[in-house]
Amino acid sequence: MxxxxxxxxxxxxxxxxxxxxxxxxxxxxxxxxxxxxxxxxxxxxxxxxxxxxxxxxxxxxxxxxxxxxxxxxxGINYPDHFSLESVKERLDLYDISNIPDKQALADIMIMLCIRPAEIKNLRISNGGVTGYSKNWGQQDIPRVFRSLEKNEKRAKQLLIWIQNAISSGQLRDPGKRRSIYLSSFLKKDKFIPKPDKPLLPSYLRKLGAVYAVVSNSVKNLSEAMTIASQALRHSPDNHAFPAQNYTIINFRKRGQPYDQATAFELFDEN
Incomplete structure (x- = not known):
């Protein structure tokens, strides 16, 4: 040693x-x-x-x-700027020939439910995702590709676009220890939701999981849990009920009052 x-x-x-x-x-x-x-x-x-x-x-x-x-x-609230509709509109309009900004970084982290520490190593290939954060000793087995952007080719292009910008120094790596690069962006006054609690970088992953569920028009709770688990890249072999690691997202459509939000309870194994 x-x-x-x-x-x-x-x-x-x-x-x-x-x-x-x-x-x-x-x-x-x-x-x-x-x-x-x-x-x-x-x-x-x-x-x-x-x-x-x-x-x-x-x-x-x-x-x-x-x-x-x-x-x-x-629960976690979010402003209209980070509603499902707003994020999806921006994702559809991004031109990967341009230099991405912090907004694009945040949107793509939502799109793929990315932890800040995963942004540089995540990979999409043949319907699978690798490079995600794992428990110690866990193999890098491809997880099912599940994203707000359902087109795998487009999602991969957007991910590589952000990764190349970080590698070249055009964007900073939000996964670096004690980095406030993304959190300072999310604390802008226009992004702070009504309850006056700003979004944290770690919340983006949770928003993405809920948006993946909603955008897939699920028919029942079981299907919703499956899609959320896939979006969060949980191990399919983990049958434990991780009740100690849950978060509630107060989902609402753009323009909908905060008091009319629907609570989504997410469980995260990591």
């Missing part, structure tokens, strides 16, 4: 991350990234396990549960 770090060294690094974190959620996230790096360096399991902080994990889980309880009662 790099620099021959021992258990004591790694524990010292883990303690520094925990002590300097702004809150337990940020601390557990930092420790998770540390374990990921250690795995890439082929560190022994004993060293990786030494980075776990049970107390911080417990506090983090408590805070996240409180946040989930809040989401359950309130």
């Amino acid at each position: 790099r620099d021959n770090l021992g258990v004591r060294d790694v524990i010292a690094i883990a303690n520094a991350i925990a002590e300097t974190a702004s809150n337990p959620v940020a601390g557990t996230s930092g420790l998770s990234r540390l374990r990921s790096k250690l795995r890439k360096l082929n560190a022994p399991k004993t060293i990786i396990d030494a980075t776990f902080n049970p107390d911080m994990t417990c506090l983090s889980n408590k805070i996240q549960k409180e946040r989930r309880d809040q989401y359950e009662s309130e």
Whole structure:
């Protein structure tokens, strides 16, 4: 392993991350990234396990549960600018011979339910999607292509358009650690919905899943769950009910009052 770090060294690094974190959620996230790096360096399991902080994990889980309880009662709202109709209109009009902007980046993340960290590596080919974020040790098995843009060729062109712009420096990578590139864009006054809570980059993926369901004119709940799961690229072998990872999207058409929105409850395995 790099620099021959021992258990004591790694524990010292883990303690520094925990002590300097702004809150337990940020601390557990930092420790998770540390374990990921250690795995890439082929560190022994004993060293990786030494980075776990049970107390911080417990506090983090408590805070996240409180946040989930809040989401359950309130849900995520969005302005007309990011309604299904508005996003689809822009997607249809994008000219890939032009340089994309932050708006195009956000729309295409919605279109393909992309996490910020996935934007550079996602690939579409032969009805499948690879390069998505996975749990540790999970294989990069192609997931079913399911998108707001149903034409696979067009969706692939739009994705590559954004990826090329990031590679060339015309757009910044929203997946970089502590990046505020996309979040600052979403906080513009004209994008803040009525409840005065701005969209977060992580919400775009959730919006995309709901829009995929609505645009496919599903006939029942089972079909809706299948399409949402495909759009979010869940593993078809995961039959668990991940109730601890849900989000509510208050879906409404463009121009429809916020108090007339329909609540969509999404479950995410990751």
